[in-house]
Amino acid sequence: MPHSRRALIKASGITAVGLGLSGCIGDSDTDDGDHGEPVEDIELSVTTADFDPLRHEMALLTSAQWEELGFTVDIETYSLAAFIDKILPPSEIHAAVDLWTGGVERIDPHQWLTNLYHSSHSGGGSGFNYTQYENPEYDQLADAQRATLDVEARRELVFECQEIIAEDQPATIICHPTMVMPYNSDRWSNPVVSVGEGLRSFWNLLEIEPAAGVTEFRYGYPADAERLNPLEQGTATGRRLMRQLFDPLMRQDAEGEPIPWAAEEVEIVDDETISVTLRDGMTFHDGEPVTIDDVYFSYNYHVEHNATFADLIEGVDNMSIEGENGIVFELDQPDAVFLFGGMTQTPIIPQHIWENVPDEADVDEPIDWRDEQARIGSGPFKFLEWRRGEVLRFEAFEDHFQPPTYEVFSYVPGSDTGALSRALEQGNIDMLARTPSVDAIPQLEALDHITMTTTENTGFYQVGYNTQVAPFDDRAVRRALAYAVPKQEIVDTLLDGHGIVSHSPITSALPWNNPDVKQFNLDLDAARDELSNAGYTWDDDGQIHYPVEPED
Amino acid sequence: MSLRNYVIRRLLQIFVVYWVFITILFFLFRMVPGDPTSMYVIHGLSPQAREAMIARLGLDAPLHIQYFTYIQNLLTLDFGLSFTYRQPVSEVLYLRFFNTIFLMGAALIIAYFIGLLVGSMMGWKRDSSFERGGLIMALIARSSPEFWTGIVLLTVFALYLGWFPTGGIRSLDAEITTFWGRYLAWDFVWHMILPMLTGAIYFAATPLLLMRNTIIDVLDEDYIEIKEAEGFSQYRILYVHAVRNSVLPLVTIAAIMTGAAIGGSVVIETVFNWPGMGREMVRAIHAQDYPVAMGAFFLMGSVVIFMNLVADILYAYLDPRVKYD
Numbered sequence: 046m047p048h049s050r051r052a053l054i055k056a057s058g059i060t061a062v063g064l065g066l067s068g069c070i071g072d073s074d075t076d077d078g079d080h081g082e083p084v085e086d087i088e089l090s091v092t093t094a095d096f097d098p099l100r101h102e103m104a105l106l107t108s109a110q111w112e113e114l115g116f117t118v119d120i121e122t123y124s125l126a127a128f129i130d131k132i133l134p135p136s137e138i139h140a141a142v143d144l145w146t147g148g149v150e151r152i153d154p155h156q157w158l159t160n161l162y163h164s165s166h167s168g169g170g171s172g173f174n175y176t177q178y179e180n181p182e183y184d185q186l187a188d189a190q191r192a193t194l195d196v197e198a199r200r201e202l203v204f205e206c207q208e209i210i211a212e213d214q215p216a217t218i219i220c221h222p223t224m225v226m227p228y229n230s231d232r233w234s235n236p237v238v239s240v241g242e243g244l245r246s247f248w249n250l251l252e253i254e255p256a257a258g259v260t261e262f263r264y265g266y267p268a269d270a271e272r273l274n275p276l277e278q279g280t281a282t283g284r285r286l287m288r289q290l291f292d293p294l295m296r297q298d299a300e301g302e303p304i305p306w307a308a309e310e311v312e313i314v315d316d317e318t319i320s321v322t323l324r325d326g327m328t329f330h331d332g333e334p335v336t337i338d339d340v341y342f343s344y345n346y347h348v349e350h351n352a353t354f355a356d357l358i359e360g361v362d363n364m365s366i367e368g369e370n371g372i373v374f375e376l377d378q379p380d381a382v383f384l385f386g387g388m389t390q391t392p393i394i395p396q397h398i399w400e401n402v403p404d405e406a407d408v409d410e411p412i413d414w415r416d417e418q419a420r421i422g423s424g425p426f427k428f429l430e431w432r433r434g435e436v437l438r439f440e441a442f443e444d445h446f447q448p449p450t451y452e453v454f455s456y457v458p459g460s461d462t463g464a465l466s467r468a469l470e471q472g473n474i475d476m477l478a479r480t481p482s483v484d485a486i487p488q489l490e491a492l493d494h495i496t497m498t499t500t501e502n503t504g505f506y507q508v509g510y511n512t513q514v515a516p517f518d519d520r521a522v523r524r525a526l527a528y529a530v531p532k533q534e535i536v537d538t539l540l541d542g543h544g545i546v547s548h549s550p551i552t553s554a555l556p557w558n559n560p561d562v563k564q565f566n567l568d569l570d571a572a573r574d575e576l577s578n579a580g581y582t583w584d585d586d587g588q589i590h591y592p593v594e595p596e597d
Numbered sequence: 598m599s600l601r602n603y604v605i606r607r608l609l610q611i612f613v614v615y616w617v618f619i620t621i622l623f624f625l626f627r628m629v630p631g632d633p634t635s636m637y638v639i640h641g642l643s644p645q646a647r648e649a650m651i652a653r654l655g656l657d658a659p660l661h662i663q664y665f666t667y668i669q670n671l672l673t674l675d676f677g678l679s680f681t682y683r684q685p686v687s688e689v690l691y692l693r694f695f696n697t698i699f700l701m702g703a704a705l706i707i708a709y710f711i712g713l714l715v716g717s718m719m720g721w722k723r724d725s726s727f728e729r730g731g732l733i734m735a736l737i738a739r740s741s742p743e744f745w746t747g748i749v750l751l752t753v754f755a756l757y758l759g760w761f762p763t764g765g766i767r768s769l770d771a772e773i774t775t776f777w778g779r780y781l782a783w784d785f786v787w788h789m790i791l792p793m794l795t796g797a798i799y800f801a802a803t804p805l806l807l808m809r810n811t812i813i814d815v816l817d818e819d820y821i822e823i824k825e826a827e828g829f830s831q832y833r834i835l836y837v838h839a840v841r842n843s844v845l846p847l848v849t850i851a852a853i854m855t856g857a858a859i860g861g862s863v864v865i866e867t868v869f870n871w872p873g874m875g876r877e878m879v880r881a882i883h884a885q886d887y888p889v890a891m892g893a894f895f896l897m898g899s900v901v902i903f904m905n906l907v908a909d910i911l912y913a914y915l916d917p918r919v920k921y922d
Contacts, residue, residue: 126632127630127631130630133638173638243758271681411684415684435765435769435872453717457765458629458872459764460867464868470763473764473769504856
C-alpha cells in the first residue's frame with residue numbers, strides 16, 4: 046500500500062525529518078515484509094565551511110530536503126585538496142556538492158560535456174567525470190559534436206547531449222552564479238565585460254577607457270601570479286596574464302565567439318584541413334618580426350614539451366607552410382576543439398628565444414623556465430616589473446595592431462576580497478577581478494566612485510552522484526534527489542540573488558544552452574512519485590526502502 | 598660548568614632538535630591527503646599534464662628516497678624548488694621573512710615597551726583606579742581578536758580619517774634599489790603603522806600583566822624599603838631598582854612570544870594585505886607546496902630555537918645566581 050504510506054509521510058513530513066536526524070533509522074527490520082532492504086546512509090561530500098561557506102551551506106540545505114524524503118544524510122567535509130583527491134576518478138564518494146569555475150576557455154561546450162560526463166573521463170585515474178556516468182548513447186553524441194565543425198549542426202548535437210544528462214541526472218546542476226565585479230568609475234569608463242570573465246576579460250584590459258590624466262590601470266585579484274611562462278597555464282590567474290603578453294592565432298570575442306586575431310584569415314578548407322594566413326607586420330617585444338615559422342615552431346614546441354594545453358592541439362597530424370604567410374593544419378579527424386580551443390589557447394612564442402630552451406638555459410623543462418626572456422611575446426602588453434606579493438606591471442606595446450587605451454597595467458595581488466574591497470574603497474586599486482563576499486556587495490554599491498558590473502558565469506555549482514554506487518546507480522533515485530535540491534532557495538538566500546537557477550551545465554548566456562531540457566525544481570511530491578513508481582517504499586518511521594527483490 | 602661549555606652543549610642539542618623537527622615536518626605534510634597537483638585540476642589540468650607534473654616535481658619517487666634527497670639537499674642549505682613558483686624556496690621566502698620580521702619585531706618591541714612601563718606602574722599603584730583601569734584595558738586588548746582590532750583601526754584611521762593606507766607594504770610606484778631601501782623609507786613606515794599597532798595592542802597585555810605581578814612581589818622586598826628610607830624618588834626606585842629585578846620572567850616569555858608573533862602573523866598579514874611569511878605559509882599548506890611550507894616552518898622554528906638560546910644565555914648575564922649544569 047505504498048500510496049497510503051506516502052500520504053502518511055506527507056502529513057508527518059516534519060516528524061520524518063526529526064527521526065532521520067536523530068539517526069534511529071537504518072535497522073528497521075520491524076516491518077511486515079512488503080519492504081526491501083533499507084536504503085543505506087548517504088554521504089554528501091563538500092569542502093569545509095572555512096574554505097567556502099556557500100558550498101557548505103548548499104550541502105546543509107540539500108541534505109535537509111533529502112532527509113525529508115526518508116534518506117539519512119551524513120555530510121563529510123574535506124579541505125579543497127583532499128576533496129579534489131577524493132572526487133577524482135576512481136572516485137570514492139557517494140555524492141558531492143562542488144563548483145566548476147568558469148572562464149573564457151570553458152565557453153566551448155565540449156569542456157563540460159566531455160570532461161564531466163563522458164565515460165572516457167571516468168575511472169582508471171583519468172579525467173574529471175567523478176560521477177562515473179557511462180552511457181554509450183551519450184558518449185556517441187558527445188564525440189559527434191566534437192567532430193562537427195558546422196556550428197548549427199553542432200548545436201543540435203550539443204542540445205541532445207544536454208537533454209540526456211538532464212533526464213539521467215548524473216549530476217544536478219544547481220545554478221550559475223553571477224559575477225559581480227566593481228570598478229572605480231571616477232577614473233574609468235566603458236568597461237568591456239565578457240561571459241565567464243566579467244571585468245577580467247582580455248578585452249576589458251585592452252579597451253576600458255581612462256579619464257583624463259589616468260595612465261595606470263590597477264587590477265586587484267586575491268592571489269598572486271605564480272610564474273609567467275607561456276607554456277604553463279595551470280591556473281586561470283596565470284592564463285589571464287599570459288594572454289595579454291602573447292597572441293594566439295584566434296581569440297574569443299566578448300561573446301565567446303572565436304575570431305581571427307594574429308591570423309589575418311582562418312579558412313576551413315574541409316573538415317580536416319584548416320588554412321591560416323598570418324597577419325602582416327607583427328613584431329615581438331624585442332623587435333624581432335613574428336613570422337609563419339614562429340607559428341609552426343610554437344605548435345610543435347607546445348606538444349613536444351608538454352605545455353598545459355598541449356592536448357588541445359595534439360590532433361594535428363601535419364603542418365605545412367604555404368607561401369610567405371600561410372600555414373595549413375591537417376587534423377587526424379574533424380575536431381571542433383582544435384579550432385575553438387587549440388587555436389585560441391596556443392600562444393605564438395618567438396622561435397629565436399625558445400629554440401635554445403632547455404638546452405642552453407639553466408632549466409630541465411621549458412615549462413619551468415623563469416627567465417625574463419620567457420615573457421617576450423607579441424601581445425598588446427609587454428612585461429615591465431614584478432615585485433612578488435606587491436605588484437606586477439606590464440606596459441603598453443605601442444607597436445601592436447591593437448595597443449591598449451592606457452600606459453601601464455598593474456596587477457595587485459590581495460590577501461582576500463575583503464582587503465581588496467577596502468583598497469578599492471580608498472582608491473588604491475581600480476577594479477576587483479572577483480565577486481566580493483555577498484555582504485560586501487551592497488557596501489561597495491553605495492559608494493559614489495564605485496560602479497558594479499554583472500556578468501553571467503560559465504562555471505556552476507552542482508550536486509554530483511557516483512552513478513556506480515547504490516542507491517545512485519538507480520536513475521529514479523537521482524531524479525528524486527534532483528527534485529529535492531532547493532535551487533531557488535540557494536540562489537535567493539545564499540547568493541543573495543546573484544545567480545541563475547540552472548538545469549544544464551552550459552549557462553543560459555551562451556547560444557549553446559538548451560533551454561528546453563527537463564527541469565528539476567524543488568518538488569518533494571514529484572520526488573516521492575519518482576521513488577514510488579520505481580518501487581521504493583517507506584516504513585512507519587519514514588525511512589526509505591529499496592524495492593522488494595522479485596522472488597525467483 | 599662554564600658558560601662556554603654550556604653554550605657548546607646547547608648548540609649540539611640544537612642539531613638534534615633540528616633533525617627531529619625536520620623529520621616530523623617532512624612526514625607530516627606528506628600525510629595530508631591530496632598532492633600539489635590537486636589545486637590545478639579545478640583549473641582544467643588534463644590527466645596527462647597532471648602525471649607529467651607529478652614526475653617533474655619528483656613526487657613519483659618512493660617516500661624514503663624523497664626524504665633522503667631532502668635531507669641531503671638541506672645539509673647544503675638547499676631548500677629545493679617551490680612546487681608552485683618553480684623558484685628556489687630561499688628566493689620565495691627571503692623578502693617575505695624580513696617583511697614579517699620587521700612588522701612583528703616592531704610590534705613586539707612596542708608591546709614590551711608599553712608592558713614594561715605601564716605594568717610596573719600598575720604594580721606600584723596597587724589598588725588604585727589606574728591599576729583597575731589598566732587591568733580592564735589589558736584584558737580587553739588581550740581578548741580582542743587581531744582581525745577585529747585591525748578592521749576597527751582600518752575603518753577609523755584608513756577609511757574614515759584617511760590618514761593611513763588600507764593595506765599593502767608600500768606604494769605601488771615605490772622605487773626600490775637596495776635591500777635597506779625597502780625598509781628605511783617613510784612610505785614603508787606609513788604602511789606599517791596600523792598593522793604594527795594591531796599587533797602591539799594584542800601582544801602588550803602579556804608583558805604588562807606579567808610585569809605587574811613581579812613588581813608587586815619585588816616591592817615587598819626589604820631593599821626597596823631601604824631605598825625609600827634613603828629618600829630616593831619614587832620613579833628612581835621603581836624604574837632603576839625594582840624593574841631591574843623583575844625582568845627575568847619577561848625574558849623567558851620573549852622567546853615564546855616571538856614564536857607566537859611570527860606564527861600568528863598570518864591574521865594581521867591577511868587583514869592588511871601584508872606580503873609576509875605567515876600568509877605564504879598558509880598558501881603553501883593549502884596548495885601543498887611542501888618545500889615552501891617546510892622552509893617557512895623551518896625559519897619560524899629557527900627563530901624560536903634561536904630566541905630560546907638567547908634567553909638562556911641572557912639569564913646568566915642578568916642573574917649571576919643562575920648556574921649551568
